[in-house]
Amino acid sequence: MADKFVARGFVGKRREGARADRVPPGQYLTEDFPVLSAGPTPRTPLDRWSLAIEGLVQRPKTWTWQKFRELPSQTFVVDIHCVTKWSKLDTRWEGVSLDTLFAEVALAPGARYLTAFCDGGYTTNLPVAEVTGGQAFIAHTYDGRPLAPEHGGPARLVVPRLYFWKSAKWIHGLRLTEEDHPGFWEGFGYNNHGDPWKEERYSG
Amino acid sequence: MERLDWQLATVNAIRPENPTAKTFTLGLPRWRPHRAGQHYDLRLVAPDGYQAQRSYSVASPPEKVGEIDLTVERLEDGEVSSYLHGTVVVGDRLEVRGPIGGYFVWQPEMGGPLLLVAGGSGVVPLMAMLRQRRAAGSKVPATLLYSSQSPERVIYRDELEALGRGTDGVSVVQTFTRTTPPGWKGHTRRIDRAMLDEVLRPLGPGLLAYVCGPTLLVEAAANALVLLGVPPDRIRTERFGPTGQ
Amino acid sequence: MAELEGDVNRALMLDGNSVAGLLGGVFGAEVTGCRCQCAHCGRADAVGTLLAFTRAPGVVLRCSGCEQVMMRLVEGADALYLEMRGVAFLRLERR
Numbered sequence: 001m002a003d004k005f006v007a008r009g010f011v012g013k014r015r016e017g018a019r020a021d022r023v024p025p026g027q028y029l030t031e032d033f034p035v036l037s038a039g040p041t042p043r044t045p046l047d048r049w050s051l052a053i054e055g056l057v058q059r060p061k062t063w064t065w066q067k068f069r070e071l072p073s074q075t076f077v078v079d080i081h082c083v084t085k086w087s088k089l090d091t092r093w094e095g096v097s098l099d100t101l102f103a104e105v106a107l108a109p110g111a112r113y114l115t116a117f118c119d120g121g122y123t124t125n126l127p128v129a130e131v132t133g134g135q136a137f138i139a140h141t142y143d144g145r146p147l148a149p150e151h152g153g154p155a156r157l158v159v160p161r162l163y164f165w166k167s168a169k170w171i172h173g174l175r176l177t178e179e180d181h182p183g184f185w186e187g188f189g190y191n192n193h194g195d196p197w198k199e200e201r202y203s204g
Numbered sequence: 205m206e207r208l209d210w211q212l213a214t215v216n217a218i219r220p221e222n223p224t225a226k227t228f229t230l231g232l233p234r235w236r237p238h239r240a241g242q243h244y245d246l247r248l249v250a251p252d253g254y255q256a257q258r259s260y261s262v263a264s265p266p267e268k269v270g271e272i273d274l275t276v277e278r279l280e281d282g283e284v285s286s287y288l289h290g291t292v293v294v295g296d297r298l299e300v301r302g303p304i305g306g307y308f309v310w311q312p313e314m315g316g317p318l319l320l321v322a323g324g325s326g327v328v329p330l331m332a333m334l335r336q337r338r339a340a341g342s343k344v345p346a347t348l349l350y351s352s353q354s355p356e357r358v359i360y361r362d363e364l365e366a367l368g369r370g371t372d373g374v375s376v377v378q379t380f381t382r383t384t385p386p387g388w389k390g391h392t393r394r395i396d397r398a399m400l401d402e403v404l405r406p407l408g409p410g411l412l413a414y415v416c417g418p419t420l421l422v423e424a425a426a427n428a429l430v431l432l433g434v435p436p437d438r439i440r441t442e443r444f445g446p447t448g449q
Numbered sequence: 450m451a452e453l454e455g456d457v458n459r460a461l462m463l464d465g466n467s468v469a470g471l472l473g474g475v476f477g478a479e480v481t482g483c484r485c486q487c488a489h490c491g492r493a494d495a496v497g498t499l500l501a502f503t504r505a506p507g508v509v510l511r512c513s514g515c516e517q518v519m520m521r522l523v524e525g526a527d528a529l530y531l532e533m534r535g536v537a538f539l540r541l542e543r544r
Contacts, residue, residue, distance in 0.1 A: 004255075005212060005299050007248040009291045012256055013283055032281075038502050038509045040516055041458040083506050121518075150457040165506050185506050189523030189530035202525035208473055245470040259467060304469045306482030307497025419462050441498070443467070446460045 019089065022079055024196035027087040034086055035150045038184065042119035042149075042170045049154055051138065052173035053101055056111035061104055065154065069140070071096045071104075076137055078160035080167070081196040093158060095139035098131050101174075111176035115183060116157050119170040124183035125192070126159060126166060128176070135161055138171060163194040163201070208301050209234075210247065215296045216271060221359045225325070226289060227263060227275045230300065237266035240332040241309035241414070241442075244272065244302030248284060258284045261329035261416075261442075262303065265336035272302075275359060277325040308442040310414060312337065316344030317407040319434075321395065321425050323351045323417025326444055327359055330416055334367065334374065347375040347403050351395050351421065354383040377403055395421060397428040404432055412438055419443040465499040468508055471522065472496065475531060478541055486537040490515035496539070 013028060023029060052062040063071070073094050081087045107128065114131065117123050130136075136159040140147055147153030152169025159166045165185050186192045191200040213230035220226050243261045264273035278289040292298070310318070310333045318337075320330040327350055337346060348367075352358045358378070368376035379391035379399065391399060404411070413434055415425045422443050429439050465472070469481045481497035492514035499510040499519060507523035512535070519535035533539070 004249045004253070005297070006251050007287070007298065008296055010248045010250050010256075010287050012248070012250045012254045034504065035457050035461060036504045036506075037458050037461075038505045038507075039511060039518070040462070040500075041456055084504075148457075185523075188507075188521060188532055189525045189528075190506055202523075202527075208470065243466075243469075259470065301470055304473060304479070305466055305497070306469070306479040307495045308466050308481070419460050420456075441464065443462065443464045445463065 022089055023087050024081055025199050026201075027081055027085055027196065030086040030088055033088060033091075033151065034082070034084075036082065036084065037150070037169070038122060039120045044119050044154065044170070044172075046154060050172060051155065053105045053176070054173065055114075055176035056108040056178060057102075057176050058106040058108055059104070068096065068138075068155070071100055073140070074137070076139070076158070076160075078158070080158075080160055080164050083163040083165055083190070083194070083196075083201050087196075092143050093137070093139040094141035095137040095155070095158065097134060098136045098138070098174075099134065101138070102132065107176060110178045113177050113180045115175045115177065115181050116168040116171055117173050117175065118168050119172055122168060122170070122184050124157075124166050124168045125181055125186055126162075127180070130161065131159060135159065161195070163191075163196050165190065166194055208304065210299050210301045212297045213272075213300045215292060215294050215298065218292070218294060221275060222361070223356050225275055225277045225357075225359050227273050228288065228292070228298075229264075229271050229273050230298065231271050232300070235270045235272070236303070237269075238262050238272070238303030239305075239309040239311055240265060240336040241329045242303040242305040243329070244274065244300045245304060246274070246284070247299045247301070248287060249299070256284050259304070261332065263328050263332050263335075265332060265339045267336070267339040275325070275328045275331075277357075277359075308414065308416070308440050310336075310412065312340040312342040312344075314412065315410075316342075316346060317411040318344055318346040319403065319407055319411050319413040319429075320346065320348045321400070321413065321415040321417075322348065323395070323421035323425075324353070324357065324444070325359070326415075326417030326422075326442070328416075329442065330414060331360055331363075333414065337374075338367075338372065343373055345373045345375075345407055347377065347407055349377045349379070349395060349399065349403050351379045351381060351417070353381050355380065355385040375403075375406070395425050397431065400425065400428050401432055404429075404434070410438075412440070414440050414442075416442045417444055418446050420446075461504055463501040463503055464513075465495070465497040465501055465510060467501050467503060468510070468522070469497070471508065475522070475529065476541070480539070480541065483540050483542065485519065485539040487512035487515060487517065487519055488535050488537040489517040489519075491537070 046065040049065045054060045156169045217229040247257045260274040263275045486493040502509040510520040521532045523530040
């Protein structure tokens with residue numbers, strides 16, 4: 001690639017090398033919470049909201065908002081990393097662990113992958129092994145307040161160990177499958193897995 | 205179509221338009237005439253390779269040969285606008301690419317009457333249209349409806365006042381949404397259907413409407429114009445990002 | 450007039466004009482003034498009218514009528530991906 005012209009005195013957003021232990025390669029720290037979306041904000045009133053877990057499960061189940069909020073909730077303080085290069089540390093959420101949800105439906109043998117599907121049509125895919133054992137949750141509260149629509153409210157998936165495009169906003173279900181099915185960004189330029197520590201951004 | 209490549213422009217002049225907006229006059233080694241409404245992309249590269257890119261509408265008419273005027277409003281958290289306002293001086297060089305845009309453009313042969321609806325910095329491409337109209341000696345009636353948050357945020361104030369007072373067929377109607385100039389007797393609210401209806405009437409049928417500004421304003425105004433009977437294919441819109449709040 | 454007050458996401462939305470430079474590089478031609486038809490709902494309009502979501506891992510262009518995805522672009526490390534399943538046609542004028 002030809003050498004680019006460097007603009008005199010331009011350094012861009014501050015991207016200190018501090019916190020290298022917590023900031024994956026190629027990322028910069030941000031204090032705010034950028035809003036990114038592939039489409040308009042879906043607006044599902046709570047009385048029509050539902051969360052379904054289906055596919056390779058023994059007891060497929062759908063929760064209404066009220067039933068979902070009756071499930072045990074935990075506080076999660078996690079770092080999040082967006083493929084567009086910003087990272088935010090110590091974000092504070094409340095939500096229901098996927099372990100809790102999977103215990104309700106009992107995964108069937110062969111359920112190795114899941115597809116998260118969302119209002120607005122967005123999908124993303126994940127290996128089951130990477131969302132169990134406390135690694136993922138469905139969040140309803142961010143920073144002590146109900147999750148705002150522009151950040152995925154009423155509820156979104158949060159999978160902090162992978163790039164944040166995997167933390168699907170406006171979630172309304174998870175489908176368990178034997179095969180892996182690439183979602184909206186995977187296989188269209190974006191990495192199927194998305195580990196920020198290995199900088200698995202693109203698919204090549 | 206000619207390939208659009210990046211070129212190194214030289215900052216020939218910087219003029220403040222108001223406390224938060226400046227016009228940068230850039231000399232281009234490979235200038236070519238643009239159409240009013242088009243923009244240039246501007247790219248900044250940091251020593252470590254980090255890049256930021258933005259689009260800025262051309263404010264000057266194509267009659268200004270060899271140079272383009274870009275009017276940039278400084279956004280509070282604006283990475284590029286802060287750099288342009290705070291660091292760039294005359295003589296600096298900036299990478300630009302353009303002219304770009306084939307939809308949101310007006311040329312005198314397209315005729316009129318013209319209704320130009322601007323929110324905040326959305327006035328920039330519309331000003332290019334008015335300037336070109338004047339340079340080309342066009343007589344089509346034109347009305348600019350311009351919404352600003354406050355008098356300090358108005359861009360091209362003196363020029364717009366002169367245009368509005370002139371006998372050239374241009375009318376300028378302003379509205380302020382937060383604070384008003386002393387003694388202001390005009391509109392003090394967001395652009396709405398009633399205000400658009402008012403400015404539409406004197407223009408008559410067959411008009412071309414151009415709406416530019418923050419997305420929410422553009423959508424509200426364009427929807428209102430359709431409801432007021434302007435054929436959708438006579439309305440062109442360009443959404444800018446939200447203004448710094 | 451319905452104004453989506455407080456919808457930050459909608460306020461950040463732009464239109465095809467905002468990616469004119471990117472599309473110009475891809476097509477080797479200025480396309481914002483070119484007509485394209487939505488494969489979902491059949492609406493045909495200029496590329497400049499498409500709703501653009503540019504603050505995403507890639508650029509997503511949606512029909513201004515039905516809001517379904519018409520085009521997506523991702524600038525990866527070594528390649529640019531372009532997907533146009535949602536475009537029934539794009540009319541590129543000859544000069």
